[in-house]
Amino acid sequence: MTVLMRVTEVSGRPVVTVRGDDVAQVRDVVYGGGNGEVAGFTLAGRGLLAGPLKHGLPWGGVRALGRDAVIIDDESVFQPRDEVIARAQAKGGDVFGSQVLTDDGVELGEVVDVVLDVDEYADVVGYEIDPTEALSKDNKRVLIPLPDTLAVSGERLIVPAAAVDFVTDDLAGFGAAVEAFRDRLRESGSQT
Numbered sequence: 001m002t003v004l005m006r007v008t009e010v011s012g013r014p015v016v017t018v019r020g021d022d023v024a025q026v027r028d029v030v031y032g033g034g035n036g037e038v039a040g041f042t043l044a045g046r047g048l049l050a051g052p053l054k055h056g057l058p059w060g061g062v063r064a065l066g067r068d069a070v071i072i073d074d075e076s077v078f079q080p081r082d083e084v085i086a087r088a089q090a091k092g093g094d095v096f097g098s099q100v101l102t103d104d105g106v107e108l109g110e111v112v113d114v115v116l117d118v119d120e121y122a123d124v125v126g127y128e129i130d131p132t133e134a135l136s137k138d139n140k141r142v143l144i145p146l147p148d149t150l151a152v153s154g155e156r157l158i159v160p161a162a163a164v165d166f167v168t169d170d171l172a173g174f175g176a177a178v179e180a181f182r183d184r185l186r187e188s189g190s191q192t
Contacts, residue, residue: 002175005067006128007031007038007114015043015070018063022046023075024053030084031095031114031124038122040084041070056084065118095157100129100144102161108135108144111157115143115174125178127157135167142167143174145181160185 007029015024024043031038040058044050061077062070100108109129117125126145129135136142145166146159166181168174 002117003119004125004171004175005116005118006171007116010041010065010070010116013068013070014046015041015057015072017072017074019074023072024057025050026057026070027052029114030056030087037124038116039087040079042081042085043078052081054081055079056081058084058087059122062122065122095127098155098157100127100157100159102164103158104161106134106161106164107132108159108164109142112141115171117175117178126174135164140169142169143171143177145174145178147185148182162188 010026010029013026014022015026016022023046025046027042027044029038030040030042038059040056040061042056043053045053055078057070057072057077058079061072061079063073064071095111095114098111100111102108109131111127112130113128114124115126115128117123124146126143128141128143131139131142144159144163146163162184163181165184166177168177
């Protein structure tokens with residue numbers, strides 16, 4: 001079963017050990033844009049006045065990412081925050097605010113969120129975008145699926161033009177749209 005969530009839903013989520021110790025909370029999701037995956041998380045302490053922690057959580061240290069918490073074995077999986085961030089920047093960095101274009105040059109909108117499939121891994125399967133008029137006349141945010149592999153470079157993100165046929169504003173049905181889009185790309189032999 002596909003479990004989809006927006007990256008912004010993960011921020012503030014508690015980080016707990018398998019023993020149930022509440023050790024931190026997610027401050028930011030570190031997106032490794034070039035690989036279509038989550039690289040890790042920056043962390044904050046727990047509590048109202050707790051600030052950022054000096055260590056981060058690489059994705060490899062996550063046992064599970066659920067609707068209520070991020071689960072780890074223990075605090076030994078933490079790494080220096082700067083290392084977690086540097087690894088992600090080497091893989092493509094932050095995509096928020098980037099323009100999404102089709103491979104035939106149509107500007108679709110600006111990324112406002114990233115959609116993850118967290119069933120087994122934290123794979124990026126789509127973007128939530130503020131659309132241009134080319135995509136939506138009512139300016140309502142939409143979800144656009146991504147191919148299995150995606151190259152991210154600079155301030156522009158290129159998606160196959162076929163992605164437009166699978167745009168939706170419904171997260172509940174977005175998993176099916178992603179599968180159908182990727183199936184079409186596999187059948188046609190064209191992945192961006």
